[in-house]
Structures are given as C-alpha cells and as structure tokens.
Amino acid sequence: MNLELPPVPRTSKAQPVQRTLIDQLLDEQKKLQTPVARFSETHHHRKPDLSDHYRTLIPLTKPAQDEQYAFEVSLDRCTGCKACVSACHSLNGLDEDETWRDIGLIHDGDDRAGFQQTITTACHHCGDPACLDGCPVGAYEKEPETGIVRHLDDQCIGCSYCILKCPYDVPKYSKKRGIVRKCDMCHQRLAEGEAPACVQACPTEAIRIVKVPRIPITPLLPSLILGNPSITRPTTRYIGRSIPDRIRAADRDVLTPQHAHWPLILMLTFTQAGIGLLGVAALTSSPHSLALLLTATIIFFCGMAASVLHLGQPLKAWRFFLGLRTSWLSREILTFSMFAPIPCVLIALHLTPDFPFKREISQMTSYSVFPLGLLAVFTSVMIYVDTHRISWRFSLTSTRFFGTLATFAALGSSISDASPFSTGLLIFTVLLKMIPEARILRKADRSDADWSPDVHSAKIQRGPLAKILRARMILPFVALFFAALNPWATLMILLVSEISERQLFFQSVYSPKMPGNFGGTGSH
Numbered sequence: 001m002n003l004e005l006p007p008v009p010r011t012s013k014a015q016p017v018q019r020t021l022i023d024q025l026l027d028e029q030k031k032l033q034t035p036v037a038r039f040s041e042t043h044h045h046r047k048p049d050l051s052d053h054y055r056t057l058i059p060l061t062k063p064a065q066d067e068q069y070a071f072e073v074s075l076d077r078c079t080g081c082k083a084c085v086s087a088c089h090s091l092n093g094l095d096e097d098e099t100w101r102d103i104g105l106i107h108d109g110d111d112r113a114g115f116q117q118t119i120t121t122a123c124h125h126c127g128d129p130a131c132l133d134g135c136p137v138g139a140y141e142k143e144p145e146t147g148i149v150r151h152l153d154d155q156c157i158g159c160s161y162c163i164l165k166c167p168y169d170v171p172k173y174s175k176k177r178g179i180v181r182k183c184d185m186c187h188q189r190l191a192e193g194e195a196p197a198c199v200q201a202c203p204t205e206a207i208r209i210v211k212v213p214r215i216p217i218t219p220l221l222p223s224l225i226l227g228n229p230s231i232t233r234p235t236t237r238y239i240g241r242s243i244p245d246r247i248r249a250a251d252r253d254v255l256t257p258q259h260a261h262w263p264l265i266l267m268l269t270f271t272q273a274g275i276g277l278l279g280v281a282a283l284t285s286s287p288h289s290l291a292l293l294l295t296a297t298i299i300f301f302c303g304m305a306a307s308v309l310h311l312g313q314p315l316k317a318w319r320f321f322l323g324l325r326t327s328w329l330s331r332e333i334l335t336f337s338m339f340a341p342i343p344c345v346l347i348a349l350h351l352t353p354d355f356p357f358k359r360e361i362s363q364m365t366s367y368s369v370f371p372l373g374l375l376a377v378f379t380s381v382m383i384y385v386d387t388h389r390i391s392w393r394f395s396l397t398s399t400r401f402f403g404t405l406a407t408f409a410a411l412g413s414s415i416s417d418a419s420p421f422s423t424g425l426l427i428f429t430v431l432l433k434m435i436p437e438a439r440i441l442r443k444a445d446r447s448d449a450d451w452s453p454d455v456h457s458a459k460i461q462r463g464p465l466a467k468i469l470r471a472r473m474i475l476p477f478v479a480l481f482f483a484a485l486n487p488w489a490t491l492m493i494l495l496v497s498e499i500s501e502r503q504l505f506f507q508s509v510y511s512p513k514m515p516g517n518f519g520g521t522g523s524h
Contacts, residue, residue: 058195058209068127068147068235069185070212073120076240077206080105080118087201088122091186098172100183101198104516105250106243109448115244119221120207121514122198123170123183125149127215127233131162131171131182134386136323136330137316139180143187147214147235150184153177157319158312161329164387167231169513178312185209212237221515231388249515253448255456255463257507263310265502267303268380271336272404273495274300275373278343280412282366288415290350295491296412297343304340328386332379339372377401390453391509396436400505403433404498411494415487423483430476430494437472437501453510460508468507472500 063069080103088094088101101122108114125142129149132140139155140162142148151171156179162171163180171182186196190209194200199207212235221243277296281289308314323330342365349362381401384392410429414422444458461469475497482489 055193055195057199057205057207058190058193059211060193062145063147063211066214067211068125068214069190069209070125070147070235070237071122071185072208072210072237072239074204074206074208074240075117075119075238075243077202077204078118078120079204079206080120081203083201083203084120084198084207087197088183091197094181095174095176098174098181100170100172100181102169102514102517104514106247106515107250108244108246109248109252115247117241117243117247119238119515120198121168121236121517123149123185124168124232124234124236125185127235128231130165130167130232130388133326134161134165134323134329136161136327136333137319138322146185146187146190148185148187148190149182150187151180151182153179153181155316155319156180156313157316159310159329160312161327161383164384164389167388167512168234169511169517173312180312210237228388251516252451252456255460257460257464258509258511259506260503261310261506263306263308265499265506266306267310268401269404269495269498269502270299270303270306272303272377272380272401273408273498274298274303274343275339275369275377276405276408276410277412278346279369279373280409280416282346282369284413284416286416292412292415293343293346293350297347299495300343301340304336328379328382332376332383335372335376335379339376342369342372373405374402377405389509389511391457392505396440399433399436400501403429404501407433407494407498408491411487411491414483415491418484418487426483426490427480430480434473434476437504441469456510457508461504465504465507468500468503472497472504475500 059069082103085099085101085103089099092100094100101120104119104121105116106119107116125148127147129140129142131151132142132149136159137155137157139152139157141150141152143150158173158178158180160171160173160180163169163173171180173180186194186198189196196209199209214235215233221238274296277292278300281292281296286292308317311317317333320330320333324334345365346362346369349358349365352358381394381398384397385394407426407429410422410426414426416422440454441458441461443452443455444462446455475493479490479493479497482493
C-alpha cells in the first residue's frame with residue numbers, strides 16, 4: 001500500500017528570519033566568559049609556573065618613604081565566593097573557627113529592589129593602628145618599609161584589648177594558643193615577589209596589592225557603616241562601584257549579644273566595690289571598722305585575681321610597662337599595682353601594737369585610699385572610652401564605674417554608722433546610678449529610621465538580655481529593703497546587682513566591625 005505525502009507548497013521567495021533583541025543578546029552571551037571560566041582558561045593553557053601572571057597583581061618595587069602596601073578591592077569583581085577566605089585559612093593553618101578574611105553584605109535596607117554588594121575584608125594595615133597603640137606589651141609593629149601591621153605572636157599575653165580597640169574586628173583570639181592573631185598580608189610571600197593567598201585565590205582578580213600614601217585621605221566606606229575612619233586611618237581601597245550613602249550592613253539589625261568577658265565583669269565590679277568600702281573603712285572609726293576593712297580587702301583582691309583569668313598568657317604580663325606611653329591597659333595595671341599594697345598595710349597597722357610613727361603612717365595610708373583608688377578607676381574608664389565605641393563613651397562609662405565605687409562607699413558608711421542620713425545617702429546613690437541606664441532603655445522603642453548604637457544597645461537589653469535586665473532593675477530595690485535591717489545582706493545583693501549591670505555593659509555594647517558579616521566576634 002503506497003502512502004503519498006501531500007505536496008509542499010512552494011513560495012516564490014524565501015521569507016527572512018525575524019531576529020529579536022533577545023536573540024542578539026543570547027548570541028552575545030555565547031561569546032562571553034564568566035570570571036571563573038577565564039580563571040580556569042588561564043590556568044589550563046599556561047605553563048605550570050604562573051608566577052609572572054600573579055606578579056601583575058602586586059607591586060614589583062618596594063614602597064617609597066611616604067608609601068605603604070595596601071589591599072585594593074574591586075567591588076565590581078567581588079562575587080562573594082569566599083575563595084579568598086578558604087585560601088587564607090589553608091595557607092596560614094588557622095583554627096577551625098578562626099578567620100583572617102571575611103565576606104560581608106551591604107544593601108540599601110529598602111523593600112523595593114535596590115543596591116546590594118558583597119565585600120571582602122581583612123586587616124586594613126592602618127596608618128594609625130589602634131591595635132598597636134592599645135597593646136600593653138608591644139606585641140604589634142608597623143613595618144617601616146612596607147607599612148604592614150604585624151602581630152608578634154611570641155610577645156602576646158592574650159588580653160584581647162586589641163580586639164576591643166580595632167573598629168573592624170580584625171584581630172581574632174585563638175583559644176588553642178591563648179593569644180591573638182591577625183592578617184599580616186602574607187608578608188613573607190610579598191618579600192619573595194609572590195602574591196598573598198587571598199590575592200592568588202580570587203578567581204575574578206578582585207583583590208590586589210597596591211602602594212598608597214601612608215596617611216590615606218580617601219574614606220574606606222561611608223561612615224554610616226564604619227564610623228569615623230580618621231580614628232585609625234585604614235588604607236584598604238575599594239574601587240569600581242560607587243557606594244550610595246543610604247546603604248547599611250546586612251546584619252545591622254541582628255540583636256546578637258557580645259562576649260560577656262566574665263573575668264573583666266568580676267574584676268571591674270569587685271575592685272570598684274572594694275575601693276569604695278576600703279576608703280570608708282580607712283577614714284572612719286567604729287566597731288565594724290576591722291570587719292569592713294577585711295571585707296573590702298577580700299572583695300578587692302577577688303577582683304584582682306579575676307583579672308588574671310582574662311589573660312591567655314598571664315606569665316608574660318610583667319612586660320606591661322612596654323605600653324605605658326600609649327596603652328591605657330598598661331596604665332591600669334600600673335595604678336592597681338600601686339594601690340594593691342594599701343589594704344594590706346591598713347590591716348597590718350590595725351593589728352600590730354603601737355610603734356613610733358604608727359599614727360602618721362596610718363593617716364598617710366588612709367588618706368591615700370581615695371585619691372589613688374579614684375585614679376585606678378579612672379584608668380579603667382579610659383580603657384573602654386579609648387575603644388571609641390559609642391556605647392562606652394566617657395559620660396556613660398564613668399557614671400557606671402564611679403557610680404559603683406560611690407554606691408559601696410555609701411554602703412560602707414551605712415555599715416559604720418547606721419544613721420538615717422547614711423541610709424538615705426545609700427538610697428540616693430543607688431537610684432542616681434540607675435538613671436542613665438534607664439534613659440538608654442527608652443530608646444528601644446525607636447524605629448529603624450532612628451537607628452543608632454544606643455538604640456541597638458537598648459534593643460539587645462530588652463530582647464536577648466531581658467532576664468539579666470530584670471535582675472538588674474529589681475535587685476537594687478531588694479537591697480535597699482534590707483539596708484536598715486541587715487547591711488551585710490545588702491552588700492551581697494548589691495554585688496550581684498552590679499555584676500548584672502556590668503554584664504549588660506559588655507554584652508549590649510554596639511561593636512563596630514566590617515559590615516554584613518554574621519559571624520561572631522573574635523574575642524574570648
């Protein structure tokens with residue numbers, strides 16, 4: 001059986017094919033290569049030695065006298081692939097939870113389609129590095145020829161003060177080693193003409209090493225994200241894509257409490273409470289003087305012992321004098337070391353029989369308690385003020401620290417002289433200290449448009465730290481209830497209350513860092 005197909009109608013002239021804009025774009029796309037494809041082709045067709053290729057990403061001559069090395073990041077090329085993070089981690093043998101380079105995200109914070117950008121960041125090798133100025137033992141140096149800020153691991157005592165000082169969260173604490181470590185721009189590789197690990201691993205060549213002036217004048221990124229760059233003068237250059245002023249870090253509104261720093265909580269609370277009690281015990285005479293003096297001494301030295309627990313390498317702390325010129329931590333160690341013998345001398349004078357000049361020595365020692373104690377607390381205040389964190393500004397930090405001293409001085413007066421005046425003074429001091437704390441909490445109700453570090457701090461306290469906040473607000477009134485009944489019970493309750501206040505001080509602070517990285521802080 002034969003099946004015949006119907007004849008195909010013929011046209012006298014072929015019809016032209018209509019090409020749309022989409023067809024043209026698809027043809028063009030076939031000729032393009034992705035950055036990863038170009039990276040792969042370069043490594044596939046070149047000889048095994050690619051040193052010449054990578055030397056195009058670094059300077060081939062050393063910086064001039066007024067120049068230094070710096071990272072240059074092309075925002076147009078960064079895809080957020082984290083190849084730089086992996087390469088840095090592998091080459092430097094970092095711990096599992098340790099990173100020297102991070103990837104962050106910024107956007108304009110609007111619901112409609114808008115700006116979004118990934119950012120790769122590491123140490124900015126600042127022109128005026130805060131980590132170097134704050135280190136109490138000289139564990140940082142800025143290389144005179146290259147300007148690279150290096151951390152000297154063998155000198156570090158693990159105090160983590162550089163972590164608090166750095167506004168970019170660059171130094172990271174290594175629990176395994178008990179020290180802090182950071183990016184050194186792979187300075188050994190640069191010295192041999194080799195590119196750093198992150199530069200070599202980036203498939204889009206978004207990271208380069210360039211030479212820049214030692215005192216940079218170009219802002220790092222908008223101050224809305226990083227604050228004032230004049231504090232440390234960071235040298236990293238971000239080029240390519242312009243950043244609008246309205247942008248913000250992707251993790252700005254994430255309410256993550258900071259590290260508690262329990263040794264510092266106990267140290268600050270107990271030393272300030274001990275100084276306040278000791279000053280009253282030294283200057284007054286009552287049946288409770290010896291008991292108050294012993295209590296104050298025990299509390300003070302408990303604080304001093306707690307401070308040692310914050311050091312990863314405490315046996316190296318004797319070198320604190322190396323940072324006296326620039327570091328408030330060195331000055332704090334010096335002033336508290338000068339104050340420490342005073343309570344011991346007072347107890348010894350109280351227990352020993354009369355001897356020549358005993359009265360004069362006792363008076364001189366007693367009168368030195370408050371001046372030297374206030375100086376020691378002042379250095380504690382300046383340690384946190386010098387970090388330039390808004391939540392730790394001088395007005396708030398000094399109110400908290402000196403308020404603790406004044407509270408326990410008033411309590412000591414109430415124990416020595418159980419008069420209505422002393423009790424009233426205690427009540428007034430306790431309530432006065434709580435006023436600035438309550439004023440900050442009111443800012444938690446503000447909208448995102450009114451965001452500020454204080455708003456962020458208030459929201460953390462009323463959110464993740466709500467239980468601690470309630471304890472802080474209730475315990476002072478419980479303590480005051482016992483003030484006229486049992487002042488020693490008041491002492492214990494006030495200590496717990498101040499510890500909770502100091503925990504809020506550390507955990508609710510707004511900690512500046514490079515934007516958009518949802519990882520935790522590197523401190524311990």
